[in-house]
Amino acid sequence: xxxxxxxxxxxxxxxxxxxxxxxxxxxxxxxxxxxxxxxxxxxxxxxxxxxxxxxxxxxxxxxxxxxxxxxxxxxxxxxxxxxxxxxxxxxxxxxxxxxxxxxxxxxxxxxxxxxxxxx
Amino acid sequence: xxxxxxxxxxxxxxxxxxxxxxxxxxxxxxxxxxxxxxxxxxxxxxxxxxxxxxxxxxxxxxxxxxxxxxxxxxxxxxxxxxxxxxxxxxxxxxxxxxxxxxxxxxxxxxxxxxxxxxxxxxxxxxxxxxxxxxxxxxxxxxxxxxxxxxxxxxxxxxxxxxxxxxxxxxxxxxxxxxxxxxxxxxxxxxxxxxxxxxxxxxxxxxxxxxxxxxxxxxxxxxxxxxxxxxxxxxxxxxxxxxxxxxxxxxxxxxxxxxxxxxxxxxxxxxxxxxxxxxxxxxxxxxxxxxxxxxxxxxxxxx
Numbered sequence: 041x042x043x044x045x046x047x048x049x050x051x052x053x054x055x056x057x058x059x060x061x062x063x064x065x066x067x068x069x070x071x072x073x074x075x076x077x078x079x080x081x082x083x084x085x086x087x088x089x090x091x092x093x094x095x096x097x098x099x100x101x102x103x104x105x106x107x108x109x110x111x112x113x114x115x116x117x118x119x120x121x122x123x124x125x126x127x128x129x130x131x132x133x134x135x136x137x138x139x140x141x142x143x144x145x146x147x148x149x150x151x152x153x154x155x156x157x158x159x
Numbered sequence: 160x161x162x163x164x165x166x167x168x169x170x171x172x173x174x175x176x177x178x179x180x181x182x183x184x185x186x187x188x189x190x191x192x193x194x195x196x197x198x199x200x201x202x203x204x205x206x207x208x209x210x211x212x213x214x215x216x217x218x219x220x221x222x223x224x225x226x227x228x229x230x231x232x233x234x235x236x237x238x239x240x241x242x243x244x245x246x247x248x249x250x251x252x253x254x255x256x257x258x259x260x261x262x263x264x265x266x267x268x269x270x271x272x273x274x275x276x277x278x279x280x281x282x283x284x285x286x287x288x289x290x291x292x293x294x295x296x297x298x299x300x301x302x303x304x305x306x307x308x309x310x311x312x313x314x315x316x317x318x319x320x321x322x323x324x325x326x327x328x329x330x331x332x333x334x335x336x337x338x339x340x341x342x343x344x345x346x347x348x349x350x351x352x353x354x355x356x357x358x359x360x361x362x363x364x365x366x367x368x369x370x371x372x373x374x375x376x377x378x379x380x381x382x383x384x385x386x387x388x389x390x391x392x393x394x395x396x397x398x399x400x401x402x403x404x405x406x407x408x409x410x411x412x413x414x415x416x417x418x419x420x421x422x423x424x425x426x427x428x429x430x431x432x433x434x435x436x437x438x439x440x441x442x443x444x445x446x447x448x449x450x451x452x453x454x455x456x457x458x459x460x461x
Binding site: 043044047101103121128130137141 | 193194195205208321339340359360363366433434
């Protein structure tokens with residue numbers, strides 16, 4: 041995907057992710073752990089009958105929380121970068137790199153995806 | 160247009176806009192343009208996340224040939240180049256330079272280009288302007304009107320992203336990193352080393368260090384051989400440490416002839432209004448006055 045195409049996409053949160061707002065205003069994400077099929081099968085056969093799927097937690101820092109809050113499913117990537125830039129007063133290029141890295145990392149964990157923008 | 164002595168060496172960017180200075184080049188950034196990606200002698204400028212200009216520069220050894228360089232550019236890249244006459248509006252701003260204009264077309268993008276050679280400093284510079292809806296045409300004139308590649312007292316010598324500094328020309332850029340949130344540039348020569356840092360956003364960076372600038376400095380830039388408990392001096396919105404220069408075999412002899420040893424120094428200061436932290440460190444045989452002057456000129460521009 042080219043940079044131009046990525047900037048025009050909308051980051052969308054995975055609906056399976058649970059969001060917990062902490063007292064200090066930061067966000068903790070709880071998401072189901074993706075395990076290999078053969079491990080899942082082992083767990084189903086030999087694990088406890090009522091076992092809930094394994095979960096993992098990720099606590100975001102303040103910049104991560106800000107970016108997470110900006111991802112409302114309607115804002116394009118470039119608009120998120122602009123707002124991040126306004127809020128934190130960082131340079132636009134730095135904001136783009138920071139937001140891109142954050143979205144890439146969440147995407148790798150399956151917490152967000154990118155969809156084409158539909159006006 | 161092609162005098163033997165080169166352009167006026169005192170030519171300075173005279174504009175109210177933000178100045179861009181990198182790799183020996185200096186010009187005013189048209190409104191809305193920002194630094195994109197930078198390499199040692201190469202870089203891109205952007206406007207609203209789109210590339211608007213690319214530059215490449217180098218000192219030429221031997222005789223310079225426009226034909227050979229343009230041919231090399233065409234064969235080394237997938238661009239189709241076409242020589243065109245220099246537009247009149249451009250020509251008037253290139254007094255003292257030798258220059259050739261061309262148009263270029265790549266697989267997805269195209270635009271106008273300019274190969275400039277300065278006979279005074281023997282520097283060749285390639286400028287490629289991207290055609291993004293035609294708004295670049297006026298900007299080209301603005302860039303050329305303020306373009307300079309050498310000068311008697313160039314200030315600033317560094318103006319990229321949101322930082323601006325004047326570093327003595329004798330110190331060359333050794334290495335640099337522009338990471339998101341942290342910039343580091345190292346200049347030096349055989350006897351001296353100068354490091355510039357910039358952190359952003361400052362509030363987030365300081366929060367991990369109890370909102371204390373000295374605590375932050377201990378983990379960012381203050382070297383291990385400096386005693387952090389040694390008395391530091393408060394400077395304008397910051398702190399400064401000086402420690403004696405380590406006597407190595409390399410600096411023992413020159414120091415013998417000096418009454419007072421130049422100290423190694425580190426200064427860090429906070430700019431709350433722009434939410435940035437700046438720091439400068441001098442190592443080796445650098446005069447304190449020069450260090451203080453570099454610190455004074457190192458600033459945030461927005």
